[in-house]
Amino acid sequence: MALTKTQFGYRRHPDQDRAGANVAEHAVVVVGAGPVGLSLAIDMAQRGQSVVLLDDADRIGEGSRAICFSKRSLEFWDRLGIGQRMVNKGVVWSVGKIFHGDSQLYQFNLLPEQGHKRPAFINLQQFYAEAYLVDRVEELPTIDLRWRNKVAGLEPHNDHVVLSIQTPDGPYRLAAQYVIACDGARSSLRQMVGAEFAGQVFEDQFLIADVKMTAAFPTERWFWFDPPFHAGRSALLHKQPDDIWRIDLQLSRDADPAVEKLPENVRPRIARMLGHDKFDFEWISLYKFQCRRMNKFIHGRVIFAGDAAHQVSPFGARGANSGLEDAENLAWKLDRVLRGTSPEALLESYHIERSAAADENIRESTRSTDFMAPNSHQEARLRKAVLSLARETEFGKRMVNAGRLSTPSVYETPLSTADRDSWRGGPRPGASMPDAPVAGQGGERLYLTDAFIGAGTGFALLEFSNGAAPELPEGSGMIRVGGKGGLADSAGLAAKRYDAEPGTAYLLRPDGYVAARFRHPTREALDAALARAAGHN
Amino acid sequence: MALSTSSNFAKPDDAFRALVEAHRGLNDEQSADLDAALVLILANHIGDLDVLKEAIALAARRMLDAGQQQQQQQQ
Numbered sequence: 001m002a003l004t005k006t007q008f009g010y011r012r013h014p015d016q017d018r019a020g021a022n023v024a025e026h027a028v029v030v031v032g033a034g035p036v037g038l039s040l041a042i043d044m045a046q047r048g049q050s051v052v053l054l055d056d057a058d059r060i061g062e063g064s065r066a067i068c069f070s071k072r073s074l075e076f077w078d079r080l081g082i083g084q085r086m087v088n089k090g091v092v093w094s095v096g097k098i099f100h101g102d103s104q105l106y107q108f109n110l111l112p113e114q115g116h117k118r119p120a121f122i123n124l125q126q127f128y129a130e131a132y133l134v135d136r137v138e139e140l141p142t143i144d145l146r147w148r149n150k151v152a153g154l155e156p157h158n159d160h161v162v163l164s165i166q167t168p169d170g171p172y173r174l175a176a177q178y179v180i181a182c183d184g185a186r187s188s189l190r191q192m193v194g195a196e197f198a199g200q201v202f203e204d205q206f207l208i209a210d211v212k213m214t215a216a217f218p219t220e221r222w223f224w225f226d227p228p229f230h231a232g233r234s235a236l237l238h239k240q241p242d243d244i245w246r247i248d249l250q251l252s253r254d255a256d257p258a259v260e261k262l263p264e265n266v267r268p269r270i271a272r273m274l275g276h277d278k279f280d281f282e283w284i285s286l287y288k289f290q291c292r293r294m295n296k297f298i299h300g301r302v303i304f305a306g307d308a309a310h311q312v313s314p315f316g317a318r319g320a321n322s323g324l325e326d327a328e329n330l331a332w333k334l335d336r337v338l339r340g341t342s343p344e345a346l347l348e349s350y351h352i353e354r355s356a357a358a359d360e361n362i363r364e365s366t367r368s369t370d371f372m373a374p375n376s377h378q379e380a381r382l383r384k385a386v387l388s389l390a391r392e393t394e395f396g397k398r399m400v401n402a403g404r405l406s407t408p409s410v411y412e413t414p415l416s417t418a419d420r421d422s423w424r425g426g427p428r429p430g431a432s433m434p435d436a437p438v439a440g441q442g443g444e445r446l447y448l449t450d451a452f453i454g455a456g457t458g459f460a461l462l463e464f465s466n467g468a469a470p471e472l473p474e475g476s477g478m479i480r481v482g483g484k485g486g487l488a489d490s491a492g493l494a495a496k497r498y499d500a501e502p503g504t505a506y507l508l509r510p511d512g513y514v515a516a517r518f519r520h521p522t523r524e525a526l527d528a529a530l531a532r533a534a535g536h537n
Numbered sequence: 538m539a540l541s542t543s544s545n546f547a548k549p550d551d552a553f554r555a556l557v558e559a560h561r562g563l564n565d566e567q568s569a570d571l572d573a574a575l576v577l578i579l580a581n582h583i584g585d586l587d588v589l590k591e592a593i594a595l596a597a598r599r600m601l602d603a604g605q606q607q608q609q610q611q612q
Contacts, residue, residue, distance in 0.1 A: 389574060
């Protein structure tokens, strides 16, 4: 059922005409044009880098892959100029409901407060996301996207990598200062550098069916433990664009995949779940999963991102979203290293920050999986007790784990400057910037995340004005809230979310994470924080 | 806060009795279910992960001791 959604053409590149040792040299070669590789290439290009992007296929496949894209991913895509298109097409949601048996246990809202540009999540088929990203790539002349270019060999050197590439016209070679491997869970580059990819293998089988139907169910994430239509197991229902609904059913460990995925066997199950038979299948597949990551995300001049570097279970929407967080984390660092404005050691912080995030994602998604599919009688007994207590206690509800949905990690990182002042709230160094509604000078409504984009692609100082002219570190953008010429924070939400007083300043990294914060910054303190965040310590 | 292992009940026999009586008339399966719920309720009441882990370690030492005894008997 791997239907083609979008077909692209292979084109011969002049690099392929070079003979012998005279290989073309590029600064950055990204391998894999999935959501992570495409987003990374766009981010690098917007920073002024030329990028070669290789993909072994020449089409965007249909199929059931990522569907939930997080607020953080949308904010990243806003910076890449395609956030609005994703939101326009996607299904916006923030509410989840958990059922046990035939009754509701509780519901949660992932974004209960107003005043954010982006919702908690949108659901969007991965092939739409990829198609929109490819459209954006095609607007950027500094990205050279080469379809049907399959990396067949990798030769590492101290300061570059030589790739052997297969094409319909035969092989050629390419040199790159850095190769970014975004080639997915079965990464061939990972094998080429000889890296281990160990972790936990789960035996449980799940069946995914994407069905087309018109239904009046709300756009919420519905999860059942032990529903009447699927006794003893779990089920998930989630809406996607185009009247497509994602249904995820837990199967027994010994279920026969060939038998289980026959439409005549899937149909009655889903008819019981929906209460009717008026639907068509878009997709059916069975899957098992593993939770694992590479020990090191950086192997010399080959850097791994997304599923190539780490894999999680699907419960929690932590796969594609964490890959996109990898991309936004790496792009600005690699750009600075290539420009020589930061030492190569800055890249090590990519590994530090994102491998810790991978550990967190693996831990969270493993816990969800274990709750859904207990490994022993006693685990099942504890779960039964939790589900039962959830009916009458708040603590029981909070213990029910039907997937803890992706939120950005808070980095413990050498790039952060530790707090010296006293704070009662606000994002601490290493956390991503919260959004808030503000107004421009002409009264136009915008958000802090818009203002961050307007401040350029480098570091930015978010300052809550106290009237004095702020001293801005060199090369940084400026976001000023309050005061003459500043953004108006009429609802006070920016000040509230940043625990701000007049004079408060946050130094934001190019990926929108907090590097340092001060009640009354001095030029020296800002310069030191900036140097640290740029990897100069 | 550390796990308290001093005697905290004015009448320890009453507490033990309450636990015993809660299991009266239950089969093993029901008793295990009751204990699981009870552990979760009490753990939440304590609300301190360090104390919970200390309690788990103290309880788990019984498994270890039992294992060692078994080994010694076999030798």
